[in-house]
Amino acid sequence: MDYSKKLNSKAAALKPSGIRKFFDISEQMDNVISLGVGEPDFQTPWHIRRAGIESLEGGKTRYTANRGMEPLRKEIVKYMKRRFNLTYDPNEVVVTVGGSEAIDLAVRALVEPGDEVLIPQPSFVCYEPIVTLAGGVPVTIELKSYNNFVLTPEQLESKITSKTKALVLPYPSNPTGGIMLRQDLEKIAPIIKKHDLMVISDEIYAELTFGEDRHVSIAEIPDMWERTVIVSGFSKTYSMTGWRLGYALAPEPIISLMTKIHQFAIMSAPTTSQYAAIDALKNGDNDIKKMRNEYNARRRLVVNGFNEIGLTCFEPLGAFYAFPSIKSTGLTSEEFCEKLLYSKKVAMVPGNAFGDSGEGFVRVSYCYSVEHLKEALRRTAEFVKELKDGE
Ligand SMILES: Cc1ncc(COP(=O)(O)O)c(C=O)c1O
The missing domain is CATH 3.90.1150.10 (Aspartate Aminotransferase, domain 1)
Incomplete structure (x- = not known):
């Protein structure tokens, strides 16, 4: 054939x-x-593995709610407040199969055929193909080593057209290790607002910053919360890559649509991993x-x-x-x-x-x-x- x-x-x-x-x-x-x-x-720290094992021993082997178990979504909300000063409701969370699925859902929920999506590069390899598969047009922005691979307002502005729908913000960065500080984010936020863009902020490495300043999410910058989808997960933070668990946070209408897609494609993220993740969030800070x-x-x-x-x-x-x-x-x-x-x-x-x-x-x-x-x-x-x- x-x-x-x-x-x-x-x-x-x-x-x-x-x-x-x-x-x-x-x-x-x-x-x-x-x-x-x-x-x-x-x-994966032993207490987290034990929580997964105990859930299996207790017979917790069924599907969960499509958007993830409520106790887990509540813990995610508490964690985001505690660590990043961000306020979400459990209805503004969807639990996914890794950050990878969260990126896919965010793109599929936001992008219409022909929409341009800005992708600063060098960056993680999945953004471009996912945008393409959704019918969108990936538009890359070349980051520069002399700027420490930070996205500058000039670079951003230069790639915006009437078709631009969203910006992928990939910080802390795989592969460069670059980060964007609050003052860097404050410089690009007015441009994002002026052009009415959405932001898919991949914050999977948010816990891994090494300077004096902790990671700051673009959702914390004034006027940005309402136009941001945060993607995160357990893989890197808790050494849980094989558990395949991540999540997205965004205003409810976006999360509802992402959940609808997730429901048809996945049903619900792995149940054992969700039990383990609750323990990670409660007891994993150390x-x-x-x-x-x-x-x-x-x-x-x-x-x-x-x-x-x-x-x-x-x-x-x-x-x-x-x-x-x-x-x-x-x-x-x-x-x-x-x-x-x-x-x-x-x-x-x-x-x-x-x-x-x-x-x-x-x-x-x-x-x-x-x-x-x-x-x-x-x-x-x-x-x-x-x-x-x-x-
Ligand atoms: C920047 C970035 N985002 C997302 C992911 C996806 O991670 P996972 O699906 O394991 O949560 C990775 C994995 O390497 C990554 O480097």
Whole structure:
């Protein structure tokens, strides 16, 4: 059968994720030391796992309410108030299968065919394909390293047209580690308001900031709450990637529509994970603190390490990634990653996997033990030295 005539052409035309390509190569090699995976290396804290187990032992094995269990939505609301000073009602929350589904729902609830959606890049790989599949038009905004990958008002304004519907705000950032401070958000808010845009704010790394200032949500900036969908989840904050649980917060009409889509596609997020998540929110603040401190120590090691090697690395103040520049080597980011992988068996992700403006950089995840990171840095230093000596 000629399947090309049977398959959805928009889906078929999507570019495969550039992150996967390098994992596929490295998985077939022995003794590869990876800095590639954007996933916490900690176990989910035991009390959270125990809550999941106890729910199973208690026979809690059925669907929940479509928008998520009420006790969980109430805990999410309390948590958002406690940690980020944001006020929501439990009706303004939908519990999803990871932040990933929350992004998909937000786009599908807001975007009409032909609507333009602004996507600052380099950024997480799913925004563009999801917008395309919804019939929208992704419009990328090239962030600059000399601005610490912050979205500036000028950059935002320059890409707005009469068709612009929404802005994806991806901070703290995967892959750059960049954050936007309150004063940065205050500069873009008037433009968002003036052009009547919606904001999909991906705050999945909100608990992972390392500077003096805590993460600030755009929803906290005056006039922004009513036009913001916050996407978040448990994967990164509590080391719960495999539990597949996330959530979105937004004004009720948006959440209702997102819930309707979720109801048809998913029914309800995993029940066991919802029980575990209630425990995470009630009893997990100390775990977050411990993991954040550990990430911070690794972050310093990695950033200093790359700068010493001569691969300039701006200070990432969020998430668990560093984004060193490899421009001084004269290689493209794909060439750099490929040569490094084959010659030193170290895996990193080329920056252009996160958009064209990521060219000249590599993404380094520091979700690994200090020994692992030190060995990767040692091999990378050797590689860069050999490149220079060979010139
Ligand atoms: C920026 C960002 N948003 C969303 C996600 C999705 O996470 P999950 O679906 O596990 O909650 C990720 C995962 O890597 C991410 O980096």
